[in-house]
Amino acid sequence: MAHKLLWRWTLISSSTTFRYSNPNHILLHHHSFSRFLHIHHPTSLSSIAITRTKHTAAAATHDESVKAREYLELTDEELVRQCEMDFLKSSGAGGQHRNKRESAVRLKHLPTGIIAQASEDRSQHMNRDSAVKRLRALIALKVRKTVDLEAYSPPRELLQILPPKSTIRGSEIGPQIGPKNPKFALGMQALLDLIFAVEGSISDAAKHLGLSTGALSRLILSDDSLRKEVNDLRASKGMKPLK
Numbered sequence: 001m002a003h004k005l006l007w008r009w010t011l012i013s014s015s016t017t018f019r020y021s022n023p024n025h026i027l028l029h030h031h032s033f034s035r036f037l038h039i040h041h042p043t044s045l046s047s048i049a050i051t052r053t054k055h056t057a058a059a060a061t062h063d064e065s066v067k068a069r070e071y072l073e074l075t076d077e078e079l080v081r082q083c084e085m086d087f088l089k090s091s092g093a094g095g096q097h098r099n100k101r102e103s104a105v106r107l108k109h110l111p112t113g114i115i116a117q118a119s120e121d122r123s124q125h126m127n128r129d130s131a132v133k134r135l136r137a138l139i140a141l142k143v144r145k146t147v148d149l150e151a152y153s154p155p156r157e158l159l160q161i162l163p164p165k166s167t168i169r170g171s172e173i174g175p176q177i178g179p180k181n182p183k184f185a186l187g188m189q190a191l192l193d194l195i196f197a198v199e200g201s202i203s204d205a206a207k208h209l210g211l212s213t214g215a216l217s218r219l220i221l222s223d224d225s226l227r228k229e230v231n232d233l234r235a236s237k238g239m240k241p242l243k
Contacts, residue, residue: 071111071139072186076132083135084108087124088117105131114138133182140189141229147197152208154190161187163219167210179223188226191219200234202242217242 071079088104104119105127116138118130154168160177161184162169177184191205198204206216220242221227231241 071109071143072136072189076129079109079132079135080107080128082110084110085128088119103127107131107135109135109139112139112143114142136182136185137188137225140185141192141225143189144196145189145193147193149197149208152194152197154194154209157183157186158190158194158209159187161191161219162209162211163215165211165215169210179226184223188223192226192229195230196233200230200237200239202230 071082074082084107086106086108087102088106089102103122103124104117105124106115106117108115114135116131116135118127118134121127121130154162156173159166159169159173163176177187194208195202195205198208202216202220203213206213209216211219220230227242234241
């Protein structure tokens with residue numbers, strides 16, 4: 001029986017009901033039924049059998065005023081409230097270190113349908129944080145915003161990830177932000193918006209950013225996910241990949 005509940009930090013599990021009055025306080029109530037399924041994920045969950053303790057987080061009301069870029073400007077808690085969250089029990093290697101709790105976390109962002117999950121840590125809290133970070137990166141990679149090239153002016157978050165040699169990057173922008181900085185996702189999203197607008201042409205995008213083609217290529221190659229997204233676009237246009 002499917003359970004759909006309004007987000008009040010109340011999640012229904014096939015084995016346990018988790019009631020959140022506060023994200024840091026959990027009360028447990030047992031149910032008598034359980035099911036099993038296998039979760040297949042391209043990375044960390046690809047070989048993990050999951051005992052199903054699916055928490056059907058209710059679809060929070062989607063605020064239509066939230067635009068593509070604004071998803072990444074939400075706090076973690078605001079972003080999670082837009083998600084359906086599942087807690088999964090991973091059955092890793094045997095012995096005393098086997099994970100017997102529902103520590104793996106899967107987030108489905110309801111407005112976009114993007115899914116992110118994490119299971120590498122024994123802590124549910126740590127896995128939730130990792131899943132949120134992955135969700136932010138995936139939103140940046142997959143959610144596009146229309147760009148008006150004739151009136152284009154790079155947003156500040158894009159200027160922050162550009163190298164200092166950019167002729168349009170003022171000194172007031174501060175030091176360059178790299179892929180390990182949490183703010184990089186916003187800049188990456190804005191860069192991809194521009195590259196999609198110029199249909200994958202690195203030279204055209206570079207002109208809008210005051211960079212040489214080589215300098216922009218090096219920026220794209222600095223992040224594996226960004227490189228893959230750009231190369232997938234270029235392949236669809238019959239262009240050679242960046243290397």
